[in-house]
Amino acid sequence: MEFGYFSMPSHPPERGLKEGHDWDLQTIRWLDALGFSEVWIGEHHTAPWEPHPAPDLLLAQAMLETSRIRLGPGGFLLPYHHPAELANRVAMLDHLSKGRLNFGIAASGLPSDWAMFNVDGMSGTNREMTREALDIILKLWTSEVPFHFEGKYWKVDKPDTMFGFLKPHLKPLQAPHPPIGVAGLSKNSDTLKMAGEHGFLPMSLNLNPGYVKSHWESVEAGARKGGRTADRRDWRLVREIFVADTDEEAWRLSVGGMMGRMMGEYFLPLLSNFGFKEYLKHSPEVPDSDVTVEYCARRNWLIGSPATVAEKIERIYEDVGGFGQLLVFGFDYLENPGAWQNSLRLIQEEVAPRVKHLVPQSPPGALAAAQ
Numbered sequence: 336m337e338f339g340y341f342s343m344p345s346h347p348p349e350r351g352l353k354e355g356h357d358w359d360l361q362t363i364r365w366l367d368a369l370g371f372s373e374v375w376i377g378e379h380h381t382a383p384w385e386p387h388p389a390p391d392l393l394l395a396q397a398m399l400e401t402s403r404i405r406l407g408p409g410g411f412l413l414p415y416h417h418p419a420e421l422a423n424r425v426a427m428l429d430h431l432s433k434g435r436l437n438f439g440i441a442a443s444g445l446p447s448d449w450a451m452f453n454v455d456g457m458s459g460t461n462r463e464m465t466r467e468a469l470d471i472i473l474k475l476w477t478s479e480v481p482f483h484f485e486g487k488y489w490k491v492d493k494p495d496t497m498f499g500f501l502k503p504h505l506k507p508l509q510a511p512h513p514p515i516g517v518a519g520l521s522k523n524s525d526t527l528k529m530a531g532e533h534g535f536l537p538m539s540l541n542l543n544p545g546y547v548k549s550h551w552e553s554v555e556a557g558a559r560k561g562g563r564t565a566d567r568r569d570w571r572l573v574r575e576i577f578v579a580d581t582d583e584e585a586w587r588l589s590v591g592g593m594m595g596r597m598m599g600e601y602f603l604p605l606l607s608n609f610g611f612k613e614y615l616k617h618s619p620e621v622p623d624s625d626v627t628v629e630y631c632a633r634r635n636w637l638i639g640s641p642a643t644v645a646e647k648i649e650r651i652y653e654d655v656g657g658f659g660q661l662l663v664f665g666f667d668y669l670e671n672p673g674a675w676q677n678s679l680r681l682i683q684e685e686v687a688p689r690v691k692h693l694v695p696q697s698p699p700g701a702l703a704a705a706q
Contacts, residue, residue: 336652336693338682339373340366341409341538341573342665344393345597348383350667355386358669359393360400365676367401369683372660375409375439375516375538381447384601391428398432406432409538410439410516414454414464418471419491422505426476429507436509437536439516440469442526462525464488469515475503476512516571520614522546524553531557531565538571541664542614543635547572548655567695568659572651575636575664578681579674582639588674589638590628593666599628641685648690657695 342362346355363374374397376390387393390408397406411421429436442456442465443449449456454464467486474484474493481495496502507513516536519527530537531554539550551570558565575598577589589595603626606612612623617634632638637647648661663682668675 336648336658336687336690337372337660338687339371339375339405339571339660339662340665341375341377341571341662343377343379343385344387344665344667345384345601346386346667347593347596348386350386350669352386354669355667356393358667358672359387359665360396361672362665362675362679363393363397363404363406364400365679367404369679371404371663371679371683373405373407373437373662375407375437375662377409378412378441379445379448380412380415381451382445382601384597391424394428394436395431398428398435403435405435405437407437407513407516408439410441410518412441412443412448413468414443414461415448415452416468418468418489419475421468422472422475425472425513426505426507429509429513432508434508436507436513437516438513439518439538440465441518444520465526466529473512476506518573519550519553520611522549522553524550527553528557528560530554531559531563532561533557534561534563536569536571538573538662541573541575541635543617546614546616551656564698566659566697567657568697570658570695571660571662572655572658573662573664574651575631575638576644576661576678576682577636577638578641578644578678578686580640582643585638585640585643585678586632588671588678589636590632592671592674593668594636595628595632597666598631603628603631641681641689644682645686645689648686649693652690652693657693659695 342359344359366374376393378390379385380388394406425438442461454461467488471484471491478493482493484491493503514536516538517526517530518538518540520540527537527550537554539547555565575594577585577594579585579588612626615626615631615635637644
C-alpha cells in the first residue's frame, strides 16, 4: 500500500489566497521529502473554504520544488474549460513535470459553480460535457491525422499543416497521455463506471467505509462494459487521517483543530444541503442530527496513535476488499504546522511499515490504468 495526498485545497475563509497557496506548496514539499507517492489538487470557483480556481498554478510551482512525487489536478473541472486549450496546457504541464503529471478530471458538483458558468448540473449536463471534453482531449493527443469534431457542446478541429510549418504539435511527454484519475462520490457513480470502462484511476472520496465498498462495484461494471479487468491496485481511497503519539493527542489536534472546524463549519453543512449525510452514516437508521464532527471522527476518520491508525486502515482494507493507495485528505494547519508535518511523518515512518503487507492481488489479464 502506498500513501498519497488529496487537497481540495481547503482553507478557512479568512485565510489570504497567497497564504493558503503557500501553505499548500509547503505541504507538497513535505510530502515529497517524506516519500509520499502522489498529490492531487482540486479546482473550485465559488467556495470560500475551497478557494483555489487553478490547480495548475500550484502544480507548476511545485514541479520546480519537488523531485520525486507525482503531481496532478484532482481534478480539472472539464465543463469550465475549452478542451483544445486544456489539452495543450496539460501537455505542457506534463513536460514541465518531466513526466510526473497525473491528469485528474471532474464534472463539478457545486451548484454555485454551475450558476457562475451557466451549466445545468441538475440535469446532468456537467457530466455530459465532461465526457465530451475528455473525448476531444484524448483525440487531440492521439490522432495522427487532421479531424473535425462537432459535438453537443464544442466544435474542435485538428487542422492540417498551414504554410508548410504551422500545425498542432503539443502532446504530453508520457505516451499516449498521463495517467487519468476520476473521483466518485455517489452510489452507482457514473464517473467511477467511466474509470472502469476506460482504465482510469478511480478515487473514492471520504465517506463511510461501508458505503465506499459499493464504489468498486461501479468500477467493475464499467470495466465489463469496456472489456477490461479492473485492478484494485489502481483504486485510491481518500480519508481524513491524523496521527499523533497518543490517541488522546490525535483527537485533540484533529477534532479540536482545523479538521474539526472545517468539517463543522463547511463540509457537513454542505453535505446536509445536498442530502448527502447518508454517505457518512454507518447505518441508515442514524438520524442526520447525529452526524456530527465527533461522529465522523469516531466512525470514519483514521485518527490516533500509529498503532491505532494502522489497525483502522487494516479494518477498512478488509471491509472494502482491498485498494492500492490511501490518500490523506488535506487540511490547513498554518496555525500549528508542526502538528500536521508530524502527522505526515508518522504516517510514513510508523503507520506505513505496519500496513505494507496490504497489497491487492493483480487479477489475471488486468490492464494497467495508464494503458
